[in-house]
Amino acid sequence: MVTGGLVRSRLVRTRLVRLLTALLLLCSFHGVAATPPRLVVLAPHLVEQLYNIDAGKMIVGTVEHADYPAAASKIPRVGNYAGLQLERILALKPDLVLYWQSGSPAADISRLQSLGIRTEAFEAKTLDDIASDLLRLGELTGRQPLATLRAAEFRQRLAQLRQQYQQQSAVTVFYELWDEPLSTIGPDAWPMQALTLCGGKNIFADARSAYPQVSAEALLQRQPQLILQPASATEARRLTDFPQRFASLRAVQLKQLAKPxxxxxxxxxxxxxxxxxxxxxxxxxxxAFYAGLGASR
Structure with a gap:
């Protein structure tokens, strides 16, 4: 004879089994990942993008200069743009290595691939690519919903900036990357994306390379309206001697220098x-300064 207690016990077990089965099916349906991937990320901008989609904790190794957000500074370093510490990368047992196509050491990447390490390359060439790369990172990390939201916000803001500045008159610009040797940007350089959107006309847009060295004579001959000297917030070196060195530039005389x-x-x-x-x-x-200067004559 089956007692009432035994019947109740069997009913409870049956209900628990059904509940667990339903939960497993629900998790499977929604694609819940069992374990987040272990990532080695070989570019500061990719590290930042992963934090933007709440995937920063998946990063187990990165390169020098990956310093944003602040939490990224605590990630173990595995090299820099000049070379990678392959043994250290292997010791971290990454599921995936994300790298910058034109900024990561090609020979080291090939070596990792030959050792069976899965790699994914990224190479943003336009401002629109930032959103596309973010969506791809979302797919690789299981963060698609947040990546989709962030990408949409980015695209909306980019469209607004383009609409705001597309009809502006051109301002001729010298974009100084370095002072010795004097270096600037060419037609295929990444900063050209922003400069063009804002209505800037690069005086060295005819250069044969993306980041050419130029002569002082060429700069003086081309006479830009505005000198741009981009600087990192953490950079100690500043281009303070430019006004003295190029005092004959009209832009210097008119104090048309800016540091983005x-x-x-x-x-x-x-x-x-x-x-x-x-x-x-x-x-x-x-x-506006030059427009006012012309109007006052």
């Missing part, structure tokens, strides 16, 4: 549009 935030402009992240906004405002101020 290099971290914002030079890293392909959501914050890029903060840098673009700042840059557009600098060009707008210079544009």
């Amino acid at each position: 935030d290099a971290d914002l402009l030079h890293r392909a992240t959501l914050r890029t549009l903060d840098g673009v906004t700042e840059l557009c405002q600098m060009l707008a101020k210079s544009r």
Whole structure:
């Protein structure tokens, strides 16, 4: 004879089994990941983008200069743009290595691939690519909903900036990356995306390389209206001797020099549009200055 207690016990077990089965099916339906992937990320801007979609805790190794947000500074380092510490990367047992196509050491990447490490390359060439890369990172990390939201916000803001500045008159610009040797940007350089959007005309847009060295004579001959000297917030070196060195430039005489935030402009992240906004405002101020100068004559 089956007692009432035994019947109740069997009913409870049956209900628990059904409940657990339902929960497992629900998790499977929604694609819940069992274990987050272990990531080694070989570019500061990719690190920042992962934090933007709440995937920063998945990063187990990165490179020098990955310093934003502040939490990124605590991630173990595995090298820099010049070379990677392959043994250290292997010791971290990554599920996936994310790298910058044109900024990570090609030989080291090939070596990792030959060892069976899964890798994914990223190469943003336009401002629109920032949103596309974010969506791809969302797919790789299981953060698609947040990545989709962030990408949509970015695209909306980018469209607004383009609409605001697309009809502005051009301001000729010298974009100084370095003073010795004197270096600037060419037609395929990343900062050209922001400069063009804001109505800037690069005086060395005819250069044959993306980041050419130029002569002082060429700069003096081309006479830009505005000198841009991008600087990192943490950079100690500042280009303070430019006015003395190029005193004959009309832009120097008219005090048309500006220092945009290099971290914002030079890293392909959501914050890029903060840098673009700042840059557009600098060009707008210079544009208005020259318009007023012409009107006063």
